[in-house]
Amino acid sequence: MIMLRSKKLLFWISFILIILIAFAAVAQNQDLTQKKKAKLQRINEIDAKLAAGLPPDEDAKLRKERERLVKEIKEIDKAIQADVEAMKKINAVKKAYNEGNTALKQGQYELALKHYNEALALDSTFAKAYYAKGFVLKRLRKYKQAIESYKAAIRHDPTYDEAYFALGKILSNLNRPDEAIQTYEKAIEYDPNNYKAYYEIGLLYLRKKKMYSKAAEYFRKATQINPNYHLAFNSLGIALTEMGKYDDAILAFESAIAIKENWEQPYYRLAVIYNKIGQYKKAKEAALNALKIRKNYAPAAYEAGKAAKEMKQYNEAIKYFRIAAKDRSWRRAANYEIDLIQNRERYGIE
Incomplete structure (x- = not known):
């Protein structure tokens, strides 16, 4: 939502700049017209005097x-x-760009691309049009071309933090983490409050580089800039869990829940921690909260089953493991747990 508002703000800033340029051109034109009028008047005065006859x-x-x-x-x-020609060009660029935005909003990506290219054919330095073109190309999964378009936007506006961020996202999705991190850092350089850039860097350190302390550092920075950023708190909790800092991780997940109560992820993550530290009642409670929000969510069902099993609530445990087993990714682990419970004597389980 915030990103959408940022894009709308950028659009309106760009639009206002075009309008201001147009007004400036009109004002200059009016000034020149007045000067011409004054000079023509003076010529008429001279002609009258010359016609009357003057000394040599x-x-x-x-x-x-x-x-x-x-x-x-x-x-x-x-x-x-x-x-006049400049005004015609400005109006043509504005028209093509606005038509591109309209097509984009309607999901007509090829048409939007056509209009953005028209705008750029008229003004090859229009950074906003390169940015919009990059966005469309990304939607069309033409990633190489999208990268070039974002780079062109940056080339014509080296302080364009939104373009750096968008480029970073593509590089990240293409599994180029080092390049992505460098690009996100440039976005932060030009907008130190770009909390989403901090978050994305944190994700790369968390998922790609497994550098959990570094990831936590960036997630914390994101939450400092935006204390209501639930995604950053949840990811901070994951990084802290990987570091074995369970108490701090619990606080991070609880912060995520306080911001967005109807989200299953932090509840599930709490269940994982509580099962790890042997607080099975809390683990089950957290897992069930996740299942209330997202019915049949396999990871939460599995944690609920583990907690119930440890509390010797075997029938309940089997019920939750069976829910988890419906998910192919969790089927093997869940069926293994069911087998353990159903054959407790064979496995020496009380």
């Missing part, structure tokens, strides 16, 4: 002034024509 010296002086005024009017006409 004064006649020559006025004719010289008239010649100069005619040249100046020609230069003004050229400037006015240049302004």
Whole structure:
């Protein structure tokens, strides 16, 4: 939602800039027209005096002034024509760009791409159009071209933090973590409050590099900038869990829940920790909260089954493991637990 608002803000800033440029051109055109009018009036005055007859010296002086005024009017006409052409170009660029945005909102990506290319054909330095083009190309899964378009946006506006962020996302999705991290860092350089860039870097350290302490550092920074960023608190909890800092992880997951209560992930993660530290009642409670939000969620059902099993609530444990077994990813582990419970004597389980 915040990212969407940021994109809308960027659009309106770009739109306002175009309008301001247009107004400036109109104002300049009006100023030139007034100057031309004044010079024409002076020429008419000179012509009247020349027609009446003047002494040779004064006649020559006025004719010289008239010649100069005619040249100046020609230069003004050229400037006015240049302004008219500039206005036409600005309006054409604005029209193509806005038509691209309309097509994009309607999900007509090929049409949007066509209009953005039209805008860029008229103004090859229009960074916002390159950014929008990159977004469309990403949607069309033309990642190599999208990367080039985002790089073009940055080339024409080296402080364009949104373009750095978008480029970082593609590089991350293409499993190029080092490049992605460097790119996100550039986004932060130009917008130190870009908490999502901190979060994305944290994810790369967490998932790709397994550098949990570093990941936690970036997640914390994201939560400091935006204390309501539930995703960062949840990921911080995961990093802290991997580091064995369970108490801190619990606090992070509880913060995520306080921000977004109807999200199953932090409840599930709490269940994992509580099972790890032997607090099975709390583990079961957390897992069941996750299942209330997302029915038949296999990871939470598995943790509920583990907790129930440890508390010797075997029938309940089997019920939850059977829910987990419906998910192919969890089937083997869940069926193994069911087998252990159903054959407790064979496995020496009380």
